[in-house]
Amino acid sequence: MSRRTLIISPAPTANGDLHLGHLAGPFLGADVYARWLRATGREVLLASGFQDTSSYVVTTARRLGTTPQDLVTSSGEQIEGTLAAAGIAVDGFTGDEDAFVKTVRRFLEDLHAGGALELRTLLFPYSPATGEYLVDGFVRGGCPVCLADGCAGLCESCGNPVAPGDLLEPRSTLDENDPVELRPAQVFVLPLERYREGIRAHFAEHGRAMRPHMAQALQEMLSRPLPDYPVTYPVSWGIPAPFPEVAGQVVNPNAEPAAWSIYCAQLSARNRGLDVTEDELWLTGAGTRVVYFLGFDNIYPFAVAMVGMLLAAKGRYLLPEEFVTNEFYELENAKFSTSRRHLIWGRDLVAEVPRDVARFHLAATSPESQRTDFTRAALERVTSARLIGPWNRVAEKVDAFTGRGALPVSARSREAAARIVKRFAAGYELEYFSLTRIAETLGEQLGRLEDWDVAPGQEGDFCHQVDVIARCGAPLLIDLAAGALADLSIPTGEGPAEITPVPLPRLSGTVAG
Incomplete structure (x- = not known):
């Protein structure tokens, strides 16, 4: 009997709606894979949601002239609505509900009680003018690994963690004229180096679906000592840390993934009618296969820090088996950017064209192993030539054979059908999962059917293969x-x-604009 598969696509920050870069990356892939598993008789749960604890909520709200909480409310509704509009069928959609907050605090309290967390004094950028420490989205500078400019927390270019105090030439994003200095603060950390060999051993056994960039980055990260991972931050926006030693601090948003994953598994299962306890699906021996679809820049908090946290739980929890990553999806050769308004919202595209057409094109151009580009001209050209035209002409042929009753299907056609299924399965199954290959195979098969000159007696074979x-x-x-x-x-x-x-x-596909 096959194991239950839990598919998770990490929650986007609740500082706006989902653009095409979000959809073309983890969300469409997770949805397509979940649907394939169900179509082949396997049990699956698909979970996502939104994250409201990121500092980017605060910086975006300030830029838009609204409050962080109002931004979270509107963004959460937009994200959930866009997923539905694009046909992303999420079983459990998490937000800022009290049950999630309690799960995070309880998970970290258990780690603390087990001796896994330690107090450390770390350096943080600090604004003397405001008396505030600056972390993650509050501060920019150079990555100490690859030198790319970005915010603290995670480097989008190389995927490495960027401790706030390690940023090169840090500057405030709240006020570019505000002088920044480094000051110490005592926080709780997870000493990740303790678990480096365990993390490395886990990925040596698993990770068959890992794409080259993630494999290279993990090898680089795990080839040297891992830095202490901050679990609490000396700032005010986020989930209040449940430890009196760091009163007034909050949980580092990038330390939430393990608890969030446990919570969204329970929520997804209950929404599908399963009676499960809080962490039942994540317990060692539960038989759950956990798969993540995520952007490359999320591999450290999910594949390194989260696996370390689960190992720190001393055998209580199973470990995720597979991570399917994607690179950035660009718009006219530039990265999607909410702040620069260089984007196309997902809901806008599926309002312009049928969502099947949008899903096909996003799959055909999915940024699986390198950056790819979206243009409306390419959308019209690719979908017209590879999907809409061929399907409609094939449908016309099938229509001509309706009304004749049952038509015989030859053994030769049944053999061909088995080859077709095998060809598609090569793209759907996780080890070599590829949206682009699925779209390519679909286009190839429709082209073959379009060119088929159906001879008398072949009508049943033709209709069978269309089916x-x-x-x-x-x-x-x-x-x-x-x-x-x-x-x-x-x-x-x-x-x-x-x-x-x-x-x-039939399919239609006019492109506006």
């Missing part, structure tokens, strides 16, 4: 599948001896 290809494309083309198929199961075994064709829906 198989529609089923294999269903995790991506969700609305087309709903209109064309009575069920979404992937064919197994020898296949049918006959098929009764039915009229098929």
Whole structure:
């Protein structure tokens, strides 16, 4: 019996809606993979949500002239609405609810009680003018590893952690004219170096789906001593730290992933009618296979620090098995940027074109191992040539055969169908999961059917293979599948001896702007 798979796409910051870079990266991949598992008879949970504790909520709210809490409220609604509009079927959508906060605090209290957390004095950028420490989105500077300019916390370029006190030439993002100095503060940390060999051993055994950039980055990170990982920060925005030794501090948002993952698993399971306790699905021996779809810049908090935290729980919890990463998706050869208004919101695109068309193009151009680019001209060109035109011409052929009743399907066509399923499975199964390969295979198969000169006696074979290809494309083309198929199961075994064709829906795809 196959194990239950828990798929998690890390929660985006609640400082705005989701743009195409979010959708083309982890969210579409997670949704497509979940749908494939269900279509092949496997049990799966898909979880995500939003994160309200990041300092970027504060900086964005200040820039927009609103309050952080109002920004969180509006952004959370936008994110959940955009996922639904794009057909991302999340089972558990987490937010800032009290149950999540309690889970985070309880998880960290357990680590503290077990001796896993230690007090350390670290250096932080500090604003003498405001009397505030500056962490993560509050401060920019050079990455001490790759020199790229960015905020503290994580380097988007190389993926390494950037301790606030290690930023090169730090400057405040709240006031660029505010002088910044380094001052010490005592915080709780997880001494990650204790768990480096355990983390390395885990990824030596697992990680078959790991893409080259993540593999290279992990090798680099784990080849040298790991720095202490701050669990608390001396700032005011976030979940209040549950430790009297650091009264007034908050939990580092990048120290939340383990507790958040445990919480969203429970929420997802209960939303699907399962009666589970708080951390039941994460307990060692639960048989859960945990898979993450995430951007490359999130690998340290999820694949290194989180795995270290789970190891620090002394065997209580299982470890995630696979991480599927993506690079940045660009708009006209520049990174999507909310602050520069260089973006296209996900909800806007699916309002302009049918969402199946949008999903197909985002899959075809997904930034799996390198940065890729979105343009409306390419959207129209690619989807018209590879999806809309071929599908509609294939549907016209099928329509011509309807009304004849059941048509025979040859053994040769059943053999071809098995090859088609195998070809699609090569892109869907996790070891070599690839949205671009799925879209490519779909386009190739539709092109083959479009060119098929159906001879007398082949009508059943043709309709049979259209049905198989529609089923294999269903995790991506969700609305087309709903209109064309009575069920979404992937064919197994020898296949049918006959098929009764039915009229098929058509695709449209005009691009505005």
